[in-house]
Amino acid sequence: MSEFKCALCLTQITEENNTNEHIIPNSIGGRKKIRNFICNECNNKTGENWDSELAKNFAPFCTMFGIKKDRGDVPPLRVKTISGIEYKQFEDGTFQPLNPSLNVIAKEEKGFDISIQARTPDEAQRMLEGVQKKYKLKEESIKPLKEQIAVKDFYLDEPIVHNFSFDAEKSGRSTIKSALALAASGGINPFDCNLAIDFLTNRGEPNFGYYDCNNDLVKNRELGLPFHCIYINAIKETGQILAYIEYFGFQRIVACMSNNYLGETNQILYAINPMTGEEIDIIIELNFTPDQIKKIYDYEMYKPESVRVSFGHIMDRAISYSREREFHRVFNKAVAYANQFHDISLSHEQNCHLKAEKIIESLQPYIKNLIKAP
C-alpha cells in the first residue's frame, strides 16, 4: 500500500488508480507530469470540468502559437469575424468557412452564374450536382465547372473577434490544482496547502487574485515571450506558501496556498516555452504580507493599463508568429506544387523558369492578401 492519498478525495493511491497528471494541462502546452498526486477518478473529473474550461479560454492563443498536444489532434477553433461570419481555424492557422456558400444567379438567355465556396472538393461536386438537378441543367453544361473545382488558399476579408475570458470557478480551480501539483512534485505535502485544498474541495473561498501592475514579479522577462510558469515559495518564518502562476505571458495570478505551513523553506519553479516544451530560466520575486495578499484578492494590484501592455506584447508576438508560419506554409506548398512541373524536353534554365512561374501562380492568393492587408 502506498503512503499517498488523493489530494482531492483522500482515496488511497494504489497501483490501479494512480495517474500521470500533467502539472500544467497538456492542452495549453504543459509537458511535465506527476504521479501519486490525485486518483484516476479525480484526474478524469477535473480534466473534464476544470482543465477543459481553461483550454477553452486559451484556445485562441494555442491556435495562434501553434501549440501541439502530446496525443490527439487539436480540434479546430470556431471563430467569428466582426460582421458575424463563422469559420473554423485549424492548428496550422488556416481557415475554412463553417458553412458552405452557394450563389446562383439566373441570367437572361445566357443561363446561370454559379459560384460555390465549399469546404472540400467533394462537397463542391455535390453542390454542383444539386444545382444541376434543381435547374434541370444538362450534364455538358455542368462538366466544365466540375473540372474547375480547385483547392485554394483562403483568407478572411475582415478581422476575427476573440473574446478572452478567464472563468474563476473552473479555470481558476485548474490553475490552483496545477500550483498544488508543482508544490507536491517539489516535495511539499499537498495537505500542507490548506487554503488551496479548501478551495478545490468547495470548503473555502478562492485562494487567488489577478496580478498585473508596475511591479513585475518576473525580474528577467523577455517581452512578448508567451511562456507559462508556476513558482512556489514556501516560507518557514511566516508559515505561508505563496504561488505565482502566469500563462501565455499575460494571465498572471498570485495565490496563497497555505497560512499555517510548518515545513522548511522551499522554492520550486516550473517555467516553459509552450511552443517547444523547453524549460526556461526566469527569476521571480514573490513575497507578500497577508495584508498585501488581501489587496491582490480585491483587484487592487490588477491595473487595466498594465494588463493592456502585457496583452499587447503577446498579441504583437502572436501576429508576427502567425505571419511567419503562414509564409512558410504557403511557400513550401508552392514549391511542392511547382516541382510537379518538369518537362524533359526543356533546358534546365527553361525548367527553372517554368517552376518559378508555377510558384508565383500558387502564391497568388497569399500575395493578394498581403497587398490587401494594411
Ligand SMILES: [Zn+2]
Ligand atoms: Zn481522488
